[in-house]
Amino acid sequence: MKNSHSNWMRMGAVLGASALLLGTMAGCAADSGSGAPEDVDAALQEETTLTWWTWGDDTQEMADAFTKENPKIKIEVVKMDNPDAVVTKLQNAVKAGTGAPDLVPAEYQTIPQLTMGGALADMSEFGIDEFAGDFTESTWNAMNFQGKQTGIPMDSGPMVMIYNQELFNAAGITAAPTTWDEYAAASAAINAYDPEAYIANSGDAGFMTSMFWASGGTPFSVDGENVTIDLQDAGTKKFADYWGTLLTANQLSPVSTWSDEWSKALEQGKLGSLLMGSWMISGMDDYSHGNWRVAQIPSWDGKPASAQNGGSGLAVTEQSKHKAAAAAVLEFMATGTGRDIQNTKGFPGTTAIMDDPAWLDVEFATYDGQKANVEGKTASENVIDGWQYLPFQGYANNIFGDTVGKVLGEKGDINAGLVAWQSDLVEYGNAQGFTVNK
Structure with missing residues (x-):
């Protein structure tokens, strides 16, 4: 799967x-x-x-x-x-x-x-x-x-949190975190329980843009051929600051999503959660022995807020x-x-x-009988309005690794990576005939 x-x-x-x-x-x-x-x-x-x-x-x-x-x-x-x-x-x-x-x-x-x-x-x-x-x-x-x-x-793909109940219990986490503060506390607890275990990996372009969306960010705006890029807008920067705190505290796994190492970490209980589209609800059979659960992704105030992924x-x-x-x-x-x-x-x-x-009412063995589609429905009902993709989003995601991805690997300043990514995107968009940030 x-x-x-x-x-x-x-x-x-x-x-x-x-x-x-x-x-x-x-x-x-x-x-x-x-x-x-x-x-x-x-x-x-x-x-x-x-x-x-x-x-x-x-x-x-x-x-x-x-x-x-x-x-x-x-x-x-x-x-x-x-x-x-x-x-x-x-x-x-x-x-x-x-x-x-x-x-x-x-x-x-x-x-x-x-x-x-x-x-x-x-x-x-x-x-x-x-x-x-x-x-x-x-x-x-x-x-x-x-x-x-x-x-x-x-x-x-409305985003949900798929989490390892067994690992959470072992680390003393009694309930799925509903706020990002609770998620950070859970991250620290997991890493303290097992220094080789992490609550999540650092993520890729798709993850990051979806999280900016779920945080209320609107870094991309398109009006005809006029494009505005602001990867330091309030919602985007808020999540970047937060994720950067976990990154520099060595609480995010360095394994790449979909890699063999990532799969191994899931199977061995070394990754505590996945923040992904609801399509992954039916995709966890290879990694589970009934020890996973599904919940809403955390939000700043504990109220459901999702994005498409x-x-x-x-x-x-x-x-x-x-x-x-x-x-x-x-x-x-x-x-x-x-x-x-x-x-x-x-x-x-x-x-x-x-x-x-x-x-x-479908009960998933992967989640010990949980009716997980209910969580997907809730996520779909709480996707934040107003998001736009770039008219060259594929290119943007492709070069993500040269700037933000590099910073994630080096446990550096995510915001500095975002500024560099934006600079590259502005230059590219203007060269392709768009009017970007003018």
Whole structure:
């Protein structure tokens, strides 16, 4: 399970997948034409072949279910290695003016760069907006960029705390920490109990940006081609100061998330907690003997406050010549059979299932029978509004290790790393044709 999550849920990206030449890509965007909701039903009566790129193992099942109900539509599923490969190939198709699929998955963090780059179509004209109420607000908004509804959410990742109850008990921690002060006390207790055990590792780009979000930070703002970056805004700096205190006190493990060392630390009880998206609730089987539990991530005042960490949606490309038929697939994946399939493949982003007793009452052996989905629901209801990703977020995450990541490894000043990261991002964004911090 851990390997399936390590590719698509991590928030990093390779340079080739993140480079965005705004002027070139937008200039190559295909004419989206016009459409209407009634065109969707009409498209299902015509012999049509759609192409659906994917990095997931379950897309063929979804495509087969759709074509079974709509026999005049054929779907060719093209499997790629990971999200980075999909983004790279899609951007190359936009530059070339041809070669894009009809349907494409997109991580929420890549929606701004792909939309601004002319890769994704606005599907509002086909009536997709009518499904807004079927999804949690944070996931639906993630698929909308500057008024363009590029598609529908597929899964979500509201952050939760998955913690080792056995280690907590041994260290004298009697309850899951609800505030960051309590979390710091738990960190010290764990390290005092076992100097080789830590409450968490220092984290990566995806973790850090999600924690800035959960702390009320808004370091990135996008208005058209105008971008503002402030990695010292109040919420961002507040968490950086806090995490830096644990770091310099040698209370954060140096192991990298998803590494073999990280897996070993989980299995051996050397990591006390994971602050991750709720998709990880079903991903702990390899590390647990019933000794883990799920709770809300700590907050400054003890009241639930969460952020998204990972997740992706299904979009339609500007180059697609069958947008109405592709819109029918979006509708299929929004409700009914398609959504039922999707909701078994990861943590859901739909509202109806959040009130479904059959889903809420699932007892997880990993958590000694805890109904852990309840915690995921609470997290989804408390995702803080107002977050924006950069239109070159993939690049930002890729170079995170050169600045903030380096500081984390050296147990240095996180804020100094953030300032250096910001400087690199401002320079890069301006070079790519954006107007950054001007």
